[in-house]
Amino acid sequence: MIRMTEPSKITGVPDHQPAAGGIAARARASVGPNFLSGLNPEQREAVETLDGPVLVLAGAGTGKTRVLTTRIAHILSQGRARPAEILSVTFTNKAAREMKHRLGQMLGHAVEGMPWLGTFHSIGGRILRTHAELAQLKSNFTVLDTDDQVRLLKQLLQADNIDDKRWPARMLAGLIDGWKNRGLTPSQVPSGEAAVFANGKGGKLYASYQERLKILNAADFGDLLLEDIRIFREHPDILRQYQQRFKFILVDEYQDTNVAQYLWLRLLSQMPSKPTVPAVIPERVEEANDDVQLHAGESGSEPAMTERAALAAAPAGPTKNICCVGDDDQSIYGWRGAEVDNILRFDHDFPGAKVIRLERNYRSTGHILAAASHLIAHNEGRLGKTLRTEDHDGEKVTVTGSWDSEEEARGIGEEIEQIQRKGDKLNEVAILVRASYQMREFEDRFVTLGLPYRVIGGPRFYERAEIRDALAYLRVINSPADDLAFERIVNTPKRGLGDATVQMLHDHARKRRIPLFEAARAVVETDELKPKARGSLREVVAQFDRWRAQREVTAHTDLAQIVLDESGYTEMWQKDRSADAAGRLENLKELVRSMEEFENLQGFLEHISLVMDRDSGADEDAVSLMTLHSAKGLEFDNVFLPGWEEGLFPSQRTLDEQGRAGLEEERRLGHVGITRARRRAMIYFATNRRIHGTWTTTIPSRFLDELPAANVEITESKGGSAWGGTGGYGASRFDDMEAFGSTYSTPGWQRAQANRNRGGGHNGGGSGGFEEQASTFSSSSSSSGPDFGSFSSRRRGPMTIEGELVAKSTGTTSEFSLEDRVFHQKFGYGHVTKIDGNKLTIHFDKAGEKKVVDSFVQRA
Secondary structure, eight states, rough: OOOOOOOOOOOSSSSOOOTTTSSSHHHHHHTSSSTTTOOOOOHHHHHOOHHHOOEEOOOOTOOHHHHHHHHHHHHHHHHHHHOOGGEESSHHHHHHHHHHHHHHHHGGGOOOOOOOOOEEHHHHHHHHHTGGGGGGGGGTEEOHHHHHHHHHHHHHHHHTTTTTTTTHHHHHHHHHHHHHTTTTGGGGGGHHHHHHGGGTTTHHHHHHHHHHHHHEEEEEEHHHHHHHHHHHHOHHHHHHHHHOSSSEEEESSGGOOOOHHHHHHHHHHBBTOOTTTGSSSSSSHHHHHHTOOOOOOOSSSSSOHHHHHHHHOOOOOOOOOEEEEGGGOOOOOOGTOOOOOOHHHHHHHHHHTTEEEEBOOOSSHHHHHHHHHHTTOOOOSOOOOOBBBBSSOSSSSEEEEEEEHHHHHHHHHHHHHHHHHHHHOGGGGHHHHHHHGGGGHHHHHHHHHTTEEEEOOOGGGGSHHHHHHHHHHHHHOOOTTTTTHHHHHTSSSSOOOOOEEEEEEHHHHHTTOOOOOHHHEEEEEEEESHHHHHHHHHHHHHHHHHHHHHHHOOHHHHHHHHHHHHTHHHHHHHHHHSTTTHHHHHEEEEEEHGGGGSSHHHHHHHHHHHHOOOOOOTTSOEEEEEEEHTTTTEEEEEEEOOOOBBTTTTBBBHHHHHHHHHHHHHHHHHHHHHEEEEEEEEEEEEEEETTTTTTEEOOOEEEEEEEEGGEEEEEEEEEEOOOOOSSOOOOOOSOGGGGOOOOOOOOHHHHHHHHHHOOOOOOOOOOSOOOOOOOOTOOOOOOOOOOEEEEEEEGOOOOOOOOOOOSSSTTTTSSTTTTTEEEEEEEEEEEEEEEETEEEEEEEEETTTEEGGGGGGEOO
C-alpha cells in the first residue's frame, strides 16, 4: 500500500499554502472525495457533522440512505475510524445489502472490511456467539424460527397439563416475544402480565422455556439482543471492549426501535470511561413510556420503575459519536413493539444532540407532499417537519367513492388498464390495503381481467415443507442438541418411529436433562423399543454420526446432497406421484445451489435464520398488491389506497386497544401510504363493505376530512355507479337486463343476473374483519401432540453447558438397588438383577430379562 509522507521542513523558508482558486488548489480539490458532490445543504450537514450525538429527521423520499452511506464514506476518507470501528445497524437485510452495495461503489474494497454493518439481530447474534458460554450456550447454537418456538412451547404446555386449546402456544409465544422486545427476563415480568396466561403460569412457563432453550443449545430472535444486554450488564469489562471498539455508531430507521434495541444501543453508545455503566440499567425494566407504569407485584411491593426514568436518574455520562436517522412520521410498527418515544426523546437521552431535518423530497410531486404533510400535521406526538419539493405540483390526490368493495375493485382494475394502455409499466402500480382480507376482491378482479399481479409478503421459499425438512437435517448436523429439528425429521421419510417412540425419547431426555439425539443414542442400547424401531433409530444415529464426520472433509454443498440422498428424502419425493412432487424436487435442488455462496454450513444456516426476503416474481411486470405496513420503504409512480373507511382505516381494533396513540399511528400509516406515490395517489372508499360475511354500511374515514381541499380532487368511480342493488340497497344498474344488447361472462353481471332470478340480496361469503394482518403468533393451532408427562422445574438445578452433552452411564448413580421389586409400564413387574449406572438389567415375571433405563421404571 502506498502511503503519502510529509515532506521535510526546510529552515528559513516560510510555509506555503496554495492560493485560493489557483492551479494547486483546484488540482487538490480534484483528487478529493467526489461523493459529497450533489448533496443538498441539509444532507451535507448531516454527513459532515461527525462529533457528538446527531439525529437526522429524514422525511419520506429525502435521501436518508444516501446520507447514511455517504456519512460512513466520509468517516473513512477523513481517517476518523477504520472500517471495523464503525457500528452501523439497520432493520432489514435488504437495507444492509443496499448500504454495502453503495459503499462498495464509493470506496471499493473498504466495504469488505466492515464486519459490523448489518441488522440488529445479525450483529447481536454475532456478539452472542462470541460470548455464548456466558449465556450458557455453545457458539454453534441454533436460532429458532416461529414454528420451532411454538412446537417447543406446546411441549411445555403438555408437560404442565395445560389445555393448549384454551391457552394456545402461539398466544404464549406472542407474550414472550413482547416481553423480550421490552427487555424483560422471566424474573422481571410484572406479575399482573404473567397472570394473563394459564391462570398466572405465564411467568413460570417463560422461565421453563428459557431453561429448555439452554438445554437445546438454542436461542430465539429475542435472545439475540436480550442475552447481549444481560452479558453487558453482568460483565462490564466485555461492554467496555465493545464501547472502545466502536468509535462511530449509525442507526437506520430509529423510529422503529423497540425497548430492547434501545437498551442495547444506549449501552454501546456510552463512553467506556465509566466502569459502572451497566448500573444505569435498572433491575426491573417495565415499560418504555414514562406515562405508563406497570406495577411489579401486589400491594406492598416497590413501585414500578420505568426504563427511561432509571436512565434519567442515573449519573449522566458522555456519549460517543452516534448518529440516528429516522422519521417520527413513519413510525407504524407499534403493534410489534416499536416505540416512537425513542426518537421523540432523542435530545433528552443524548444531551447536546444536534437535530438536522431533511425536508427536501426527491420522490413525489407537490400536491402529493402537501396532502401528506397536511394529514400528518394533525398528530400531536411529533417533532415536526414539512416536506417540500422543487418539482412541479403534478396531479392532485384523488378521492373516489364506490357503492361497495366490488365496485371499488372494478374501478381500480379499469384505472390500471388505462395506465397500461398509456404504456406505463405495471411494476409502477401498487395497491396498498389496510387489512390483508381486502386483497381477495382485487385478486379476483385481476384474474378476470388477466392482469398479472404479485402479492408482496406471500409464502416464502424457506418456509416450504420440503425446504424446512432439508434444513432440519442440516441443523442437526450443525448442532446435535437441536431437538426441534431432530424431532421433525426422525421419522421423515417414514422409518416406523411414531409418536410413541418420540414420546419415549422426550421422557428420557427430560428426565436426564440431555438432548433428544443423545437420548436416542442411549435408548437404542436397551430393550425399550421393538427390534424394528430400535434398528431404524440406531441407523438414524449412525447416519448423523457419519455425516458429522464428513462435514470436516466435505464441501457443505456436497454434504447437503449426500444427506438428502442417503437419508432417503430425495427418493421419497421421487416416488411421490402427486402433482407437486416434481416442483418439490426442483426446490431441493435450488436449496443446494443457494448454499454455494456461503463459506460453510453454519454461515448458511445463520443466513436462513435471519433472512426472510421474498425472492420470486421480481422480474415480472405486474401490479404489486400489499398491506400498508409492507409498503414502507417502497415507491411507485401510481399508488391506489382503497378502504379509507371508519373501522377499517383507522382500524377500530387499534382505536379500541390504544386510544389516541393508536389513532396517531394509523394517521402515520396514511402518511406512509400517500408518500409511496411519485406521480399519482388515488384514495378510495366504499359505502358498503362485506365484513365477516355480512354487508355493512360504512362511513368515510375521518382522514379524508384532514386532507387539504386545495390539493385534492373528488372523482367518480370508473367501476360503474351501482348506487342501489337488491336486498334493501335499492335498484341495481344490472336490474334492467333488457338495456344490454348481449350477455356477459363477468362475475358482476352473473351475480346480478342470479340475484334477479332468485330475488335475493347481497349474500356475503367474503373473508375479513378489521383485524390487522395476523402476526406469526396470532393464531392458535388446535392440534395436540403426545403427552410428554411432567416437566416440573423443581427437579432442576442450575446448569452450565461445557462442551457436548452426552448420555453416559459412568458417573450416574441409580436410585435402585439389586433385587429391588419394580414395575415397568410395558414389561410389568420384575426385580433388578444388575445395575450399570442408570441402566438396569431386570428379570420380569412375564417378559423375562430386559435392559432398561431406570427412569422408565418405578418401585413396586
